[in-house]
Amino acid sequence: MSPINIRLANLFRVGIGPSSSHTVGPMRAAAAFRQGLLDAGHTRGHITVDLKGSLGSTGRGHHSDLATMAGLMGWAPDSCDPAAVLALRETLAADPCLTAMLDGIDIRLEPDDVNFLRARDTRDEQLPHPNTVTFHLRRGDEVVAAETWCSIGGGFIRRPEEVADGDGAGKPRPVPHPFGDxxxxxxxxxxxxxxxxxxxxxxxxxxxxxxxxxxxxxxxxxxxxxxxxxxxxxxxxxxxxxxxxxxxxxxxxxxxxxxxxxxxxxxxxxxxxxxxxxxxxxxxxxxxxxxxxxxxxxxxxxxxxxxxxxxxxxxxxxxxxxxxxxxxxxxxxxxxxxxxxxxxxxxxxxxxxxxxxxxxxxxxxxxxxxxxxxxxxxxxxxxxxxxxxxxxxxxxxxxxxxxxxxxxxxxxxxxxxxxxxxxxxxxxxxxxxxxxxxxxxxxxxxxxxxxxxxxxxxxxx
Missing domain, CATH: 1.10.4100 (2-methylcitrate dehydratase PrpD)
Incomplete structure (x- = not known):
C-alpha cells in the first residue's frame, strides 16, 4: 500500500465561499487554464466555459460562474477580494477583457459565455467526474485551445487522466512514518x-x-x-x-x-x-x-x-x-x-x-x-x-x-x-x-x- 502524501496546506485551504468543489476548485482550474494560455503565447481570442454535471446543476447557487471568471482574471481563492468576485458579472459586462494589464494580449470573456449544463444536459456524455469544467479559447469559429478540469472536492483539481488514474498526486515520496490506512x-x-x-x-x-x-x-x-x-x-x-x-x-x-x-x-x-x-x-x-x-x-x-x-x-x-x-x-x-x-x-x-x-x-x-x-x-x-x-x-x-x-x-x-x-x-x-x-x-x-x-x-x- 502506497503511503499517503497529501500535504496539510492542500487539505486545509483558505478560500472564499460558498463551496470548495464548486467555487474554490473552478477558480483554481480557471487560473490554471489562463496561465497555460499565457505560457503557450496565445495573445488574443475569446473564452467560453462549460460547467458540467453538478457544477452545471448547482453552480448558480454556488457562484461557480463568478469563481470561474475570477480564476480567468488571474485571481486566487486565498487572496482575492470577495466583494470584487461578487461584482464580476457587472465588471466583465462593462469590459470583458481578462488581460487588460498585460501588454499586447487581448483575451476576453463575456459573462454569458459561462454556460451551465445541468446533469440532464450531459447524460449522454461520460464525464470523468461529476464536477467537470471545460474551457475553450476561440478565434471566430475556430477553437485554438481547450482544456478540461475536474473539481474533486475540498478545492482539489485534477485533469481527467489524473482522475482516471486515482488521486493524481504524483509518485509517493518516502516519509519516516508511512501509513496508507x-x-x-x-x-x-x-x-x-x-x-x-x-x-x-x-x-x-x-x-x-x-x-x-x-x-x-x-x-x-x-x-x-x-x-x-x-x-x-x-x-x-x-x-x-x-x-x-x-x-x-x-x-x-x-x-x-x-x-x-x-x-x-x-x-x-x-x-x-x-x-x-x-x-x-x-x-x-x-x-x-x-x-x-x-x-x-x-x-x-x-x-x-x-x-x-x-x-x-x-x-x-x-x-x-x-x-x-x-x-x-x-x-x-x-x-x-x-x-x-x-x-x-x-x-x-x-x-x-x-x-x-x-x-x-x-x-x-x-x-x-x-x-x-x-x-x-x-x-x-x-x-x-x-x-x-x-x-x-x-x-x-x-x-x-x-x-x-x-x-x-x-x-x-x-x-x-x-x-x-x-x-x-x-x-x-x-x-x-x-x-x-x-x-x-x-x-x-x-x-x-x-x-x-x-x-x-x-x-x-
Missing part, C-alpha cells in the same frame, strides 16, 4: 509513542525543505482564520443572500448562551454550534473560510476546536497536533473514498468533518491513538447515507444547520470513544470503505444535483 496510521503512532497528529507532522517535516516551518506557519494561518471567521460571523446580522430568506442565527444563539437562557449542560455545545453557524453563514455569504475538509462542512472542525480551546486553554502546539489529527482522518477518507458531495453525498463532507472533529477533540482531551480512531469511526458511522440536496443549490439549507448538528455528533463521538469499555465492532477503515460504497449506490439526485430530496420538496420556499 487507519490501521497502519495507528501502528505508526504506537511505534513512535506519540499521537496521530505527531505522525502527520513528522511526515510533513520530511516532505518539506524547511523542517516543517511552512507547515507551522500554515497551521497558524488556519487557526487564525478559524477564529477570524467565527468573530466576523458572530458580528453579522440580517438575511443571507440567495433568495431563501435564511436568517443569520449565530449571534442570537451565542447571546442566549451568555444570558443563561440555555440549559447548563447544553451550553458548551450550544456555544460551539453558534460558532458553526457563524462560519457557515460567512461561507454562504461568500466570505473567507478554511476547507475542513470542504467549504460545505467548514463549520464543524473550527467550532469544536475553538470552543474546546476556550474552555480548556490548549496551547498552540496542542492545537497544531489536533489539526494534524483532523487532517489525518481527511487524508484517509480522501484516499479511500471521497470528500466530494457530488460523488458520495454529504456523508463525504459533513460526515468527514464530523469524523475529523471527533478525532481531534478526543486527542485534545487525552485520548489514546486507538480512542482517537474510534472517535473518528463513530463520527463517520452515524452520518452514513447522508444526502447532499441543497435547496436552490445554495449552501444554506440544510447545510448550515447540518454543520451545527455535526458539532453535537462530533462531541458525542469523542466522549463515547473516551469512555467506552468495550472493543469497537466496526473499524475506521471499514466504515470509510462502506461510505464509499454507499455513495456509489446513492442515486444521482441525492448527490449535489438539486434534483432530489429537500432540493425539490420545499413548496413553502
Amino acid at each position: 487507519a490501521a497502519s496510521l495507528l501502528e505508526r503512532a504506537q511505534e513512535m509513542g506519540g499521537t496521530v497528529g505527531q505522525v502527520v507532522l513528522a511526515n510533513e517535516r520530511a516532505l518539506s525543505h524547511d523542517d516543517g516551518a511552512a507547515a507551522t506557519t500554515h497551521l497558524d494561518l488556519v487557526w487564525d482564520t478559524f477564529n477570524e471567521c467565527i468573530d466576523t460571523g458572530l458580528a453579522g446580522r440580517g438575511v443571507l443572500p440567495g433568495g431563501l430568506g435564511v436568517q443569520r442565527r449565530a449571534p442570537e444563539l451565542l447571546a442566549q448562551v451568555h444570558r443563561g437562557d440555555v440549559d447548563l449542560g447544553y451550553a458548551p455545545i450550544a456555544r460551539a454550534q453558534a460558532y458553526a453557524f457563524a462560519v457557515q453563514e460567512q461561507n454562504a455569504a461568500g466570505g473567507r473560510v478554511v476547507t475542513a475538509p470542504t467549504n460545505g462542512a467548514a463549520g464543524i472542525v473550527p467550532a469544536v476546536l475553538v470552543q474546546s480551546a476556550q474552555q480548556h486553554g490548549f496551547s498552540r502546539v496542542e492545537i497544531h497536533d489536533a489539526l494534524a489529527t483532523a487532517a489525518a482522518i481527511a487524508m484517509l477518507v480522501k484516499t479511500h473514498a471521497s470528500i466530494s458531495g457530488a460523488e458520495v453525498g454529504c456523508q463525504g463532507e459533513v460526515g468527514t468533518a464530523t469524523s475529523m472533529a471527533a478525532a481531534a477533540l478526543c486527542q485534545l482531551l487525552g485520548g489514546t491513538p486507538g480512542q482517537v480512531t474510534t472517535a473518528a469511526e463513530i463520527g463517520m458511522e452515524h452520518n452514513l447515507g447522508l444526502t447532499c440536496d441543497p435547496i436552490k443549490g445554495l449552501v444554506q439549507a440544510p447545510c448550515i444547520e447540518r454543520n451545527a448538528m455535526g458539532v453535537a455528533k462530533a462531541v458525542s463521538a469523542a466522549q463515547l470513544a473516551l469512555h467506552s469499555v468495550v472493543q469497537e465492532v466496526v473499524s475506521l477503515d471499514r466504515v470509510i470503505r462502506v461510505m464509499k460504497r454507499t455513495g456509489e449506490d446513492m442515486r444521482e439526485e441525492y448527490k449535489e444535483t438539486s434534483e432530489g430530496g429537500l432540493a425539490v420538496n420545499h413548496p413553502e420556499c
